[in-house]
Each structure stands twice: as structure tokens, then as C-alpha cells.
Amino acid sequence: MRAARLIRMVLLLQARHSMTAAELARELEVSERTVTRDAQALSEAGVPVYADRGRVGGYRLVGGYRTRLTGLARGEAEALFLSGVPGALREMGLEDTASAARLKVSAALLPSLRDAPRTAAQRFHLDAPAWFSEPTVPELLPAVADAVWDDRPILAHYRRGPEDADVERRLEPYGLVLKAGVWYLCARVPEHTGPGPFRVYRVDRFTSVQVSDHLAASGERFTRDADFDLPAFWEERAEEFARSILHAEVVVRLSAEGVRRLRYVVDPVSARDALSGGGEPDAQGRVTVTLAVESAEVAHTQLAALGPEAEVLAPPELRARFARDAQALGTLYRSSP
16 A cells, blocks of 8 residues: 555656645645655655755655656556546547547557456446437537637537527636536636636537637637636536425425435435435334425426325325325226226
């Protein structure tokens, strides 16, 4: 473990001009005292690690030192060939580039590791689209992906819904997210002066994407916000979106099986909030929870999947609808087929 950590420390310092003890500690997931001991161990082993004193000091490698400790272990080589999603790369127009990169990496591997691409591909495959839906590739996705890679601002026309008119937006495209077969663009709106200038757009709703003549001629690129974290931003916005559409509430009495299956039939955020606020099981072992839902109509469709494992207590009209369903089912199943 320590040997691997020391190699990581050298590679980090090789990739960056200087790092503080706190930065190294965060990257290596150790204490600053451990960083100090590791730096001393590297120095004693002949690696020229130098410590700059003072408030803005840190660790650095002296004299442009470069390590040759970049060989891949088998697990690392196999993980490398799992890092891409073939379908996603193809949709973004990067399949040929990724294929060339894989060939170059394969050629550089030790002979004993040359089978890493095949062994990884035969064991793991990521199929991003959701079940029971035909994935569609947005026509403008390659153009958007090019802008994301090059930090190029775009002039886009966007349609929020089938009946809406196009709106024009000048965007700084920060990142693409593939969620259940649907592509989303996370972008900053330069004209936006208030808090939260970042927005999310469905790529299949862009009707045109282009770099203006001025930008194309000048090769202008926008300056990325160094603090922007795409995974964290997406996680936050996804939860915000889930909560934003939950406008109604239903009170449900769940069996233990209903509690287990709830997160599979309603939004996971809603299920988590409801179960965290639930009380103790009653004499029948059922738990009563208040569930945030999009509407009573949607709740009827979702909770019907739980069958007798869920009893709707409120609102009264939804409970009455389930009672009618139960009566109709009883009549249907009492008769002979």
C-alpha cells in the first residue's frame, strides 16, 4: 500500500509544479503528517523532493525530475479499457479517435498485458439506455461535443417543448451527461448575472448549434470556471429537478415488502424522504408514510404496482379510486376463466 502511495505522490508532483501538504493529503487520502514522512522517504530513496517553507510553500520535484514509474499493472490496464462507453463515444463522433487511442495504448503495454482489452471487454459492458425505450441519437450531438472539448461558445436555438417556439441562447458548453439514453448539456449562460449561471439543456431539443462568424474567425474560447465540478453539479440539479415536479402528497400504509419495493416504483428522492420520516410499524407490521408525488394520477399508476403491499389513506379521492380498482379486480377473479 505504501509503495503505491509513494508512486502516486511522485506522479502527482510530476504532473503539477507544486502541491501543498494539505493538497497531497486530500489526493492521497492520508494525513499531512503521513505526507511529510512519505516525502522524507522519497528523498532518502534518491527522488529529489524539495519542501518550500512558508505559508504558500509546498512540495515540488527539483530540476525537472521525471520518473519512469508509469508502467501499468494488469488491473490498471484492464480498468483503462473500461473507461469509455462505446455507444456514447460513437454518438459524439469520437469512435475513431478512441479506437486509435486504444490501439496506441495496447501497443505500449508489456507483452504479458496485451490481452487486457479483450479480457476486460468480455467481462464488463455498459448499456446506458433505459429498458423499453428506443434510444435516439441527437443530430447535433457531435457539434455540441466538439464545442465542449474545445471550450468554444455556441449560438444555439432551443425548443423547450413540441408546441413552443425556438429561443436563442449564447452558451458556454461545460459538459455532456448521458442519463438513461438521453443526452444533456450543462452550460453557462454568459449574459446571466444572478446566482447560478449554469443551466441544463436536452441536446435533442436543440434545433441549431453554431459558432458565430466572429467566434469562428477569431478562434475565441471561453475561460472555464476552475471550481466547476460536473458530477457534483449534475447530482445537485438532478435532485432539484426531481423535487421540483413533486407537487402533491399521498399518505400510504406500507407492508415490509412495500417498504422494500417503494424506491423501485416512485422517484428515489421521494421514497428516501418518505421512509426517513416514517414512524414505527403498527400491529400489522405496516408503516405509514407521507409520499411526495407528481400528481394523484401519477401516484395511482405508480402505487398500483405495489398491489396489496400499499394501502392509500389519503387523499380520499385517490383511496376511493383504489377501492374501485380492488372491487373490479375481486369481481374479475371471482368468475371462472
